[in-house]
Amino acid sequence: MSVKRAGDGKAAQRSADIWRSSLLVWAMLMLLVLLTLGLAYLPLGRFNMPLALLIAAAKALLIGVVFMELRLAKSFIRLAAGAAFLWIAVMFALTFSDLASRAG
Amino acid sequence: MTAAALHDEYPPQAASYLRDGHSLWSWLASTDHKRIAILYAISITMFFFVGAVAIAIVRVELVNPNGQFLSDDTYNKLFTLHGIVMVWFFLIPSIPNTFGNFLLPLMIGAPDVAFPRLNLFSWYLNIAGGLFTLYAVVAGGVDTGWTFYTPFSTMFSNSHVLAAAAGVFVAGFGSIATGVNFIVTIHMLRTRGMAWFRLPLFVWSLYATSLVLVLATPVLAVTLLLVIAERWFGFPIFDPTHGGDPLLFQHLFWFYSHPAVYIMILPAMGVVTEVITCFARRRVFGYTFMVYAMVAIAGIGFFVWGHHMFVSGQSPYASLIFSFLSFVVAVPSAIKVFNWTATLYRGQITFEAPMLYALGFIGLFTIGGLTGLFLASIPIDVQVHDTYFVVAHFHYIMVGGSVSAFFAALHFWWPKITGKLYDEAWARFAAILMFFGFNFTFFPQFLLGYLGNPRRYHVYPPEFQVYHVMSSTGASVLAAAYLLPPIYLIWSLLYGKSSGDNPWGATGLEWTTRSPPPKHNFLAPPTIETGPYEYHEKGEAPEAGPRVPHRAQSEPR
Amino acid sequence: MSAAALREPWTRLSRQREAATFGMWVFLTSELLFFSGMILIYAACRYLQPAGFLVVARETNVWFGTINTIVLLTSSFAMAVAAQAGDAKLRRLAIACLAATVALGLAFLTIKGFEYREDIQKHLLPGAGFAIAAPGAQLFFSIYWVTTGVHAIHLSVGIVLVGRLVLVTARRELPLSSPELHATALYWHLVDVIWVILYPLLYLGGRS
Numbered sequence: 001m002s003v004k005r006a007g008d009g010k011a012a013q014r015s016a017d018i019w020r021s022s023l024l025v026w027a028m029l030m031l032l033v034l035l036t037l038g039l040a041y042l043p044l045g046r047f048n049m050p051l052a053l054l055i056a057a058a059k060a061l062l063i064g065v066v067f068m069e070l071r072l073a074k075s076f077i078r079l080a081a082g083a084a085f086l087w088i089a090v091m092f093a094l095t096f097s098d099l100a101s102r103a104g
Numbered sequence: 105m106t107a108a109a110l111h112d113e114y115p116p117q118a119a120s121y122l123r124d125g126h127s128l129w130s131w132l133a134s135t136d137h138k139r140i141a142i143l144y145a146i147s148i149t150m151f152f153f154v155g156a157v158a159i160a161i162v163r164v165e166l167v168n169p170n171g172q173f174l175s176d177d178t179y180n181k182l183f184t185l186h187g188i189v190m191v192w193f194f195l196i197p198s199i200p201n202t203f204g205n206f207l208l209p210l211m212i213g214a215p216d217v218a219f220p221r222l223n224l225f226s227w228y229l230n231i232a233g234g235l236f237t238l239y240a241v242v243a244g245g246v247d248t249g250w251t252f253y254t255p256f257s258t259m260f261s262n263s264h265v266l267a268a269a270a271g272v273f274v275a276g277f278g279s280i281a282t283g284v285n286f287i288v289t290i291h292m293l294r295t296r297g298m299a300w301f302r303l304p305l306f307v308w309s310l311y312a313t314s315l316v317l318v319l320a321t322p323v324l325a326v327t328l329l330l331v332i333a334e335r336w337f338g339f340p341i342f343d344p345t346h347g348g349d350p351l352l353f354q355h356l357f358w359f360y361s362h363p364a365v366y367i368m369i370l371p372a373m374g375v376v377t378e379v380i381t382c383f384a385r386r387r388v389f390g391y392t393f394m395v396y397a398m399v400a401i402a403g404i405g406f407f408v409w410g411h412h413m414f415v416s417g418q419s420p421y422a423s424l425i426f427s428f429l430s431f432v433v434a435v436p437s438a439i440k441v442f443n444w445t446a447t448l449y450r451g452q453i454t455f456e457a458p459m460l461y462a463l464g465f466i467g468l469f470t471i472g473g474l475t476g477l478f479l480a481s482i483p484i485d486v487q488v489h490d491t492y493f494v495v496a497h498f499h500y501i502m503v504g505g506s507v508s509a510f511f512a513a514l515h516f517w518w519p520k521i522t523g524k525l526y527d528e529a530w531a532r533f534a535a536i537l538m539f540f541g542f543n544f545t546f547f548p549q550f551l552l553g554y555l556g557n558p559r560r561y562h563v564y565p566p567e568f569q570v571y572h573v574m575s576s577t578g579a580s581v582l583a584a585a586y587l588l589p590p591i592y593l594i595w596s597l598l599y600g601k602s603s604g605d606n607p608w609g610a611t612g613l614e615w616t617t618r619s620p621p622p623k624h625n626f627l628a629p630p631t632i633e634t635g636p637y638e639y640h641e642k643g644e645a646p647e648a649g650p651r652v653p654h655r656a657q658s659e660p661r
Numbered sequence: 662m663s664a665a666a667l668r669e670p671w672t673r674l675s676r677q678r679e680a681a682t683f684g685m686w687v688f689l690t691s692e693l694l695f696f697s698g699m700i701l702i703y704a705a706c707r708y709l710q711p712a713g714f715l716v717v718a719r720e721t722n723v724w725f726g727t728i729n730t731i732v733l734l735t736s737s738f739a740m741a742v743a744a745q746a747g748d749a750k751l752r753r754l755a756i757a758c759l760a761a762t763v764a765l766g767l768a769f770l771t772i773k774g775f776e777y778r779e780d781i782q783k784h785l786l787p788g789a790g791f792a793i794a795a796p797g798a799q800l801f802f803s804i805y806w807v808t809t810g811v812h813a814i815h816l817s818v819g820i821v822l823v824g825r826l827v828l829v830t831a832r833r834e835l836p837l838s839s840p841e842l843h844a845t846a847l848y849w850h851l852v853d854v855i856w857v858i859l860y861p862l863l864y865l866g867g868r869s
Contacts, residue, residue: 060858
């Protein structure tokens with residue numbers, strides 16, 4: 001990862017910068033956990049699970065983009081990450097094309 | 105010029121990789137991609153013999169419609185062994201891990217692959233997986249077929265499914281490691297001037313193969329893990345009595361195993377392009393289309409797996425989608441066959457052994473591919489599914505195709521790897537014998553399947569005996585043809601003439617360095633200024649007459 | 662000190678680090694496909710046995726699951742700080758955060774251990790004597806045990822890798838600029854992402 005940090009020579013300042021961005025993400029993640037836990041107890045019928053998964057996707061995106069530094073990564077790395085999801089989507093779609101269309 | 109004198113001429117840093125350490129440990133702990141390639145070559149040859157002996161016994165047994173000396177159970181275990189060993193321990197590693205490992209850094213001008221220690225570790229994973237599998241054999245065998253279908257494998261088989269599944273699981277991670285290594289190597293270690301569209305097509309084929317290795321193999325791993333969990337811990341997953349669906353296993357299994365066949369064929373296609381361009385003295389026809397075709401095969405190949413399940417209970421609507429996509433995936437393969445043919449046109453063709461194998465590939469792969477289209481058509485598949493027709497189809501591609509290409513590669517790059525020449529007459533004879541033996545073995549199987557002889561059956565109706573006898577006779581010719589190369593190649597190692605750096609006059613970057621190459625491949629990193637296959641000027645065909653001296657890819661214009 | 666991290670065939674550490682990051686992402690792609698196979702089985706079985714899945718899903722201990730989710734997310738936070746601290750050459754911060762990551766990972770496994778014990782006591786191990794008779798119930802728990810077990814194995818591997826990093830960086834045998842720091846961080850975050858997806862599937866069903 002050849003990312004240069006704009007160091008101004010003061011370790012304490014650098015340290016604070018690092019804490020700040022990551023702490024913000026952590027706080028958002030904690031909020032999302034509490035949110036998803038709370039929503040699980042609301043009677044939303046068949047929307048409960050999709051909503052929970054949406055929140056999970058948001059958490060995964062935060063971790064991926066910030067903690068895993070996808071926002072700073074070169075395009076072929078983002079391509080690798082994106083390719084995984086495309087292939088997983090196809091695997092699900094074509095398998096369910098069978099499951100969902102069986103007679104009886 | 106004697107071999108010794110040739111070696112003395114070169115400076116010390118050009119000392120052959122073969123001379124860099126002579127102990128067993130220097131080989132087993134080597135991170136040099138060339139030595140690792142040879143480690144793989146030795147192990148896949150040993151596995152090949154195991155798989156070949158298994159099926160030799162089967163073919164002898166099948167001469168008689170009622171069997172001869174095997175029990176049904178042993179018969180099942182033998183064809184299972186043949187499938188598992190040949191697929192995972194011979195075909196999948198064959199070209200990528202031997203020729204891919206040896207040649208990839210050389211072809212892109214790099215001193216090694218991106219992660220040399222991971223490369224060595226991948227071989228050990230392969231060996232560990234192989235040992236698990238061999239244990240399964242020695243302990244009594246597996247009888248599920250190489251496809252491990254549930255619920256038989258999870259609930260009813262009394263054979264050593266766990267050990268075999270574990271073996272394949274472990275070996276799979278070696279495949280993934282190889283895929284990761286090759287992708288990063290190709291992205292990041294190309295020498296100056298080696299742009300993506302100047303890469304030889306063998307490198308592109310390794311890239312496409314590596315994409316498949318990385319994306320498909322983990323799904324196989326998890327599928328086998330679920331089979332192990334169900335069988336070992338009794339956790340119902342595919343168990344219909346608990347509401348599970350055995351067909352789910354097939355979906356996950358074939359999600360890997362169909363792309364797996366592209367792992368087996370794409371590198372072979374890459375080899376064929378390298379050999380044909382060299383021995384026809386021609387640039388490849390349609391380089392860009394060849395690249396996109398390979399990437400398309402790798403991609404679309406992931407969307408066709410349901411064609412293995414037309415009669416398993418899959419919904420007709422899903423079957424329709426899979427059938428359509430299976431027709432689509434044939435198109436890029438066909439494009440490649442057309443382009444190879446066009447490459448031959450107006451070439452100065454000579455028939456050295458590698459070329460004989462490559463030409464054989466084109467014919468046999470075409471037959472295999474066309475019969476694949478028959479199978480993609482649902483009505484035909486309903487008739488011939490689980491018959492010898494399918495067996496013949498995939499052997500035409502995997503043996504007629506991939507194994508032919510493997511031998512083409514072996515003969516083409518033998519001088520580069522060993523610095524020696526082999527006996528051309530014996531090599532041509534073996535190639536032709538292999539072609540005839542192969543067709544005698546497998547063509548009758550198309551007829552058998554069409555007429556209704558199921559596969560994996562120990563006994564068969566007597567009216568099919570003539571085809572089985574033809575097939576078994578062909579198999580003995582094929583076996584003889586396979587035994588010839590080890591003999592004359594070992595002879596070549598011991599007594600063969602020195603080959604010089606570029607005995608074929610080929611243009612690849614690997615031919616510009618010594619044969620055998622020095623430990624770090626090149627004395628200085630080469631700079632590339634031209635594309636591959638510059639056997640003649642663009643737009644002009646080489647006319648018949650004396651061979652024009654070639655110019656290799658890195659030599660100045 | 663940088664020379665210790667540089668390996669053949671690389672000639673510049675920055676290229677080697679880029680390669681390690683890229684290589685690890687390619688490997689993580691395969692890991693994502695690995696786990697998604699298990700999730701596909703979950704989705705398919707849930708599709709086939711919706712009533713059974715709903716009934717049995719509430720048998721998992723949502724408190725253990727939620728606490729573990731918080732623990733693992735915090736460990737990702739610690740790991741992210743460690744990686745950035747390594748880039749900024751803040752040695753002590755990096756090592757402290759790596760150690761915190763290990764500690765949180767071990768905490769996860771400990772809590773998981775207690776959870777497994779409770780599951781066994783409640784007869785939630787599929788097989789004879791399974792607690793719930795609903796169709797599809799044992800399917801759900803088979804998937805629960807396999808996915809959480811495989812996740813725990815991945816986490817253990819991560820703990821070993823990060824623990825090793827703590828030791829070799831503290832003893833100055835490996836520089837902070839080594840590619841291993843970022844590569845290991847990526848692996849750790851993936852283990853977290855997997856859990857983040859498993860959490861709703863295994864713990865939040867059937868609660869309303």
